[in-house]
Amino acid sequence: MKKGKRTICRLITPVVVIAVLTIISAGIAFGGNLSEVKERGVLRHLGVPYANFVTGSGDGMDVEMVRLFARYLGVRYEYVRTSWGEIIGDLTGKKVKPRRDNVDIIGTVPVKGDIIANGFTILPWRQKVIDYGTPSFPTQVWLVVRGDSPIRPINPSGDIEKDIAAVKALLGGRSVIGVAGTCLDPDLYGIKEAGTKITLFQGNLNELAPVLIKGETDAILLDVPDTLIALEKWPGRIKVVGPISPRQEMGCGFARTSPELRDAFNRFFEECRKDGTYLRIVKKYYPDVFYYYPDFFKER
Secondary structure (H helix, E strand, O other): OHHHHHHHHHHHHHHHHHHHHHHHHHHOOOOOOHHHHHHHOEEEEEEOOEOOOEOOOOOOHHHHHHHHHHHHHOOEEEEEEOOOOOHHHHHHOEEEEEEOOEEEEEEEOOOOOOEEOOOOEOOHHHHOOEEEOOOOEEEOEEEEEEOOOOOOOOOOOOOHHHHHHHHHOOOOOOEEEEOOOOOOOHHHOOOHHHOOEEEEOOOOHHHHHHHHHOOOOOEEEEEHHHHHHHHHHOOOOEEEEEEOOOOEEEOOEEEOOOHHHHHHHHHHHHHHHHHOHHHHHHHHHOOOHHHHOHHHHHOO
């Protein structure tokens, strides 16, 4: 009997271990692939309220695009609000810490969504942990100051690297606010080496321009979408000095375990491009972007 009990225990133990691992894995599963999304009947859109991509009022450029994508898949749309610090973990189940162009995996978290879409800039460190769909919007990081600032905008030279160097040359001893873990992270662009006094902003990106206007800093790092909205909202109160980065692109993010969902999105996006839906939505939310980046849209 004792020998029989030992045999049963040896058989049960692996089964228990497998069951426990299965439960743990379910808790940190990746964002659903195409078959999982269709079986669930819901496409979960991870978004941070930001600029005109996700307004926070139920609309926005990326909200409209993902709603249409859900309809294309034949499933229900669901918005899942998140934050810049948590958004990749909410998609992949991996808690990450960016380190310039690299990234460290520092833990696991529950997955909450299937697609990231909120003006998500394609950055090298992000590409190490997620996949992007077809680039959907042009962007760039600019140095922005108050309208009455003695810092004057540079004269574009036609050479982006020279223009960036000219902007950085104006920063010695100035205070600059950026946002860690985003495309506005000063670490990505060598701002500290330019002799600036850096502060990392802890609030919502939409609040950066008001902080500048109130005089709490000499300058801020701001990307194209947010700058276009700020220029329209506060005419004459802010001005663009010049670029801090080369042209960048934004796109929707997918877990690396969801290649079929990403491919389905790319097919959907191509259809929207061909039938004019994509440009119609861009014009609705960012009519001025065509003036700044005509080549991006001509390519599409």
